[in-house]
Amino acid sequence: MRHTISVLVENKFGVLSRVSGLFSGRGFNIESLSVGETIDPSVSLMTIVTTGDDQIIEQITKQLNKLIDVIKVVDYMEVDHVEREMVLIKVSPRKNDKSEFLKLSEIFRGRIVDSGTSTFTVEVTGDEKKIAAFIELIRPFGIKEFVRTGTVAIAREGIKKSNQ
Amino acid sequence: MKKNGAEILIECLKKEGVKHIFGYPGGVVLNIFDALYDEKNLQLFLTRHEQGAIHAADGYARASGKVGVAIVTSGPGATNTVTGIATASMDSIPLVVFSGQVPTMLIGNDAFQEADIVGMTRPCTKHNYLVKDVKDLAQTIREAFHIASTGRPGPVLIDLPKDVTTGMAEFKWPKEVKLRGYNPTYQGNKWMIKQAAQMISKAKKPVIMAGGGVILSEAAKELTELAEITRIPVTTTMMGLGGFPETNNLSLGMLGMHGTFYANTAVQNCDLLIGIGVRFDDRVTGRTSSFARDAKIIQIDIDPTSIKKNVPVDLPVVGDVKSVLKDLLNVLKDQKEPWGEIRKSWLKQVAAWKKERPLTYRFDKKVIKPEFVIEKIYKVTKGDAIICTEVGQNQMWAAQFYQYDKPRTWLSSGGLGTMGYGFPAAIGAQIACPDALVFDVAGDGSIQMNIQELATAVINKLPVKVAILNNRFLGMVRQWQELFFKERYSHTNLETVPDFVKVAEAYGAAGLRATKPEEVEPVLREALKIKDRPVFMDFVVDWREKVFPMVPAGAAIDEMIFEDVEEKPKKKLKAVK
């Protein structure tokens, strides 16, 4: 199963290698990992996408919790949440495919962020499925390269019903 | 008043109650060693190799329950400690290791004697630090001791760049340690404990399996009480030896690859297995899919990652073993079950297994059997000694043929299986317990891995007794070659073993030798008389002797092979890996 795990860590020297070393040392998968500061600059948030059966995921979260610099671990599998990833894709469509490509990008709310004589760079944001679908659809147009940010996730706020 | 980093380090150690340190000097720690020069309340023991220092600190910690401390220089000094740190990490031993480091300005430049020791030890420490500012030093040391000694203990390394130990700062001892990412659970969940009590009273054929956690949490008394009240037989892992008195009727001795027939058989036939401070290591479980196959499993451990890591667990209780056992005892005492009655037939069955196949060996009148040496050590010490071991057959015989009754009397590298551990550990133990009788049971291979520590023991007049079971082979590996590799003894015959008596004497230690069974006891008695220096006892033993019972790798733990396998063929066995 694919799990998105967020890990709140002390923003300290070496913390990234503690976390990534844990995964490699124990043979756990990392599909993607993204890190950034939070509102509190002493704390960073990592979002890790990993796969494994229940027993492995349990070990992953426990082992992460065991690291001294890890403050909190949330497995988003158990939490209603929003997930996003961004990709930048450089495409070089043939002349008469251009408009088709631009239309497709629009459907996916892609933004053209750069263009050269024969290439476009399109930015697309979405969850894993959307990104995968987009890449599949534009593959025939000739993808030159792409980069992905890795998934970030945040919990949804429950909507409180008013008392009346 | 301002102090330099080296002085702050020393103040911190004193605040932590440290009296003894093990170490080895070098360029970037010169000023720390200089600050130690006039220090009356801190004694540094100079070993002859950094590996010796770290194992000595480890032996000190295991024997005393205190945090072991070592100081070494950067680069090779630091890398020489890695095996010892990994050894301590696998066995959850509290250590604080200070390594020198090149000045912060030079870090990353491949400076002289620079090694990224923080990077190298990250996976084998509980935590580690690179101190970048002398102002953080006291806080870091305080945290390190806290982390090393609480929760599931373990080694912590602090890397000290030279400019940090020479830099000046106000010394302030932090009142408390607050780490938002570190809050070990000590108290077990009350509901879980109640469930455990119910399972214990319902069980018809329960077994307690106790491990190193019992010793680390000082819970031997509570464990004994639990076993005696509820009449449950107890087996210990190798790390748990001494956690439950082996002279107690309820003891099954050690289980696992070289465990007793009755311990392994009881575990495989029990209906409830209560794992206390154990992590179900593969040397204990054998093939996990058939381990304790008919049993429900309760696991009590302070480290949540230990639970369900290797075997499925029906009832986990996360908490400090001592605290959980106390709570459990309170619940059980209220239940007032007729325990003796409930357990009668199970204990009868267990007693029958004990009788069926006790631990034995074939005594020989002409050649010394290694098991015989261990039995004699037990006899002459009356079981009142600290037994350290090396790794291999020597370790297993020492585990099998000596009865451990008290915690912290068995010091052996369990998880990592580090040859060369025992002798320096014995030195550390002797320093921690100057009045104790300290043995290292060694093999002729292992002892040569840290034999230089003879000098440390001689200089400090430490009467450590080293019993070398000299079989001229890397015995345990030879045993596997004999059993599983058609007796192809590839590179296990040591051929020229040094004259250990002469080696000892060259260092200023005593050297004794026994070549016949009748010489064993006199040699041991002679050794016991020597109080002012270490003794090497060279016991020339039968090289063919093997450790039994044995569970081949990959087999279930009741698929044991025995000494008399040829006469009484049990099952056809093959090693898988």
Ligand SMILES: Cc1ncc(C[n+]2csc(CCOP(=O)(O)OP(=O)(O)O)c2C)c(N)n1
């Ligand atoms: C540092 C290290 N290297 C290699 C091994 C693998 N090993 C395990 S037991 C053993 C043989 C030990 O020989 P010896 O010390 O003579 O003891 P014996 O088994 O003969 O009692 C070896 C090489 C080890 N455990 N540790």
